[in-house]
Amino acid sequence: MTRPKLQPFLRPKHIDQIPCGTCFNAGHLVDANAGWRTDTPVLDQSLCTGCLQCYLLCPEGVIFRAESGLLIDYDFCKGCGICAHECKAKAITMRKGGL
């Protein structure tokens, strides 16, 4: 899966480093949204059936497939809890705190 990379933003130091007319390279993000989270989803691989509903329903698209199973990108998970709510296998639980 192509996923956006988190790349720190280096402030331009010279005017020529400012993009021309609001056009710039895409494919990366500069800010993690982890700070928005008050509760954090935790996925138990042993209970996961691989139905992919959480992956489909996540409004931020932070659940992704890896060799080891489904993973959650905690840099961008806002903790909305939809994945935990929708998981029929009850493999995802919301833990208090930003983890």
Next chain:
Amino acid sequence: MTHAHKAFASGNEAVAMGVRLARPHVIAAYPITPQTTVVERLAEMVEDGSLRCEYLHVESEHSALSAAMGASAVGARTFTATSSQGLLYMVECLHYASGGRFPIVMMNANRALALPWNIYNDQRDSLSQLDSGWIQIYVEDAQEALDMIIQAYAIAEHPRVLTPVMVNLDGFVLTHTYELVDVPSQQSVDEFLPPFQTSNKMDLDAPTNMGFTATPADYMEFKYQQHRAMVDAAEVIVNTDRAFGTNFGRNYGGLVDSYRSGDAEFILLTLGSVTGTARVVVDQLRAEGHRVGLVKIRYMRPFPARELAALTRRAKAVGVLEKNISPGYEGTVFTNVNSALAQAGSSPLVLNFVAGLGGRDIAKADIARMFEQLAAGAENPPDERVIFVTLQVAVAPEALVRYADEGL
């Protein structure tokens, strides 16, 4: 019915309260940040019955001002409000309204223009429309916002003026900031602001043609008449402000307001809310023995050319602080000021401080630095008179070599 009282209100809420007191017949509105709470509050007032008027939801700003014109054309007192992109969307209507001599009052929340997309405060939206034929006011705080809505109708509807008025509030800084305001009673406003009466309207008893064409044989005379009305408005503005002071105990100095500028060597000219911050800096520098002062430009149209020339006559250097730039040249306020001073034969050094674009904060230290630059400039006039304040990047060519290795 409003009784005189104090309120802790935002600039937008103050505008809405002022509009209610002015008793408009028709409000046509389209929401846009950071004006939205004005039109929301007015809608609530219509719903709760405290404001009795026709409230039109329209689908764009172009329609909002068109609807206001239509209402004005039947003799109704009207109000609308907008900001930045919305103001520019209605630009052809601005000229229609002023050419048609419809005394509409519109609040504009000063906000930056795309691109880049930015919803924060600067003044390029209204300053780019100085030629639209509208009287333009820039208020410093929520109290002035409320008071100027009332004064705006008195000025706009005056038979020698009959010109629409734009009341500008700095977006967020004034629109969304809560402060203490004195809300006058409905009765006192009714005594100050008589019902709108005009012959410039459609009337079944005295039919008129309106909104007609003028050929090259006649068009220029209309424009001269419009221009004269705006010039004559200056006297009406001063008299209205004086009368407001008599009725309500508050007045604002007319076209301009000066603060400690009488014996000042270095004077800063300001528009809108930044005037407040500048007052604090003037006090700080005066306490240190510097002879500094400021003049708040309240009206950009009609332009207070004589007043500004007179108030800056003895200064060594004058700074024009504006949240605006006309790309490729200079700030528009600077252009207007230079013309006024040149025509008056006045010649202090004038510097243009371009600051606050896109909502960038203007700190007290930034303003203090401007006074330092005026002092330095008075001794050694710089070649470059247009100074962008608080840029976060180097702009000199040599600096690029140093930063070339540090990519984004």
Next chain:
Amino acid sequence: MIEVRWHGRGGQGGFTAARLLGLAAALLEGRHALAFPSFGPERRGAPVLGFTRIDDHKISDRSAVTDCDYVVVLDETLMNPQIAAGLRPHGKIVVNTATPEKYFDLAGGHEIVAVDATSLAQKILGRPITNTAMLGALVAASGIVRLESVIEGIQQEMKPNLARNNVEVCRRAFELGNGGTQ
């Protein structure tokens, strides 16, 4: 001039607290105040800031609040190493927490006044909306306005049922902020 910075999340009523503080000082105590939110698109859950300036004479300064005398944190998940940035030497941090000891190292030497506003609000309001509780806690920690002024402000600004419970929450938080027990 006294300056207060409020840290909350969109939807928690942080700005309402900033505004009620200003209202209490300006409208009800005859002083002057400015209250303004951090400006920008906000969504539920996003960290937001509110500011209140209070003075005895008219406040002209419209520049951003950089230094402040009190920092109020409505949601302890917002505590971070920069939380005390700009807080003046004698300034205090008022935090909604049951476990203030967790944050001593983030306080940068400033005094922490801790009130478990969430539990209080949950108990009295039935919802974890902590703004009026934290307002009471700030009043206890600072004394910049009288509690009665804040209470009158709440009664003025909220519908009677809501006001009654919020006044109780505010008062309780004030008592806790003054060293009372939960």
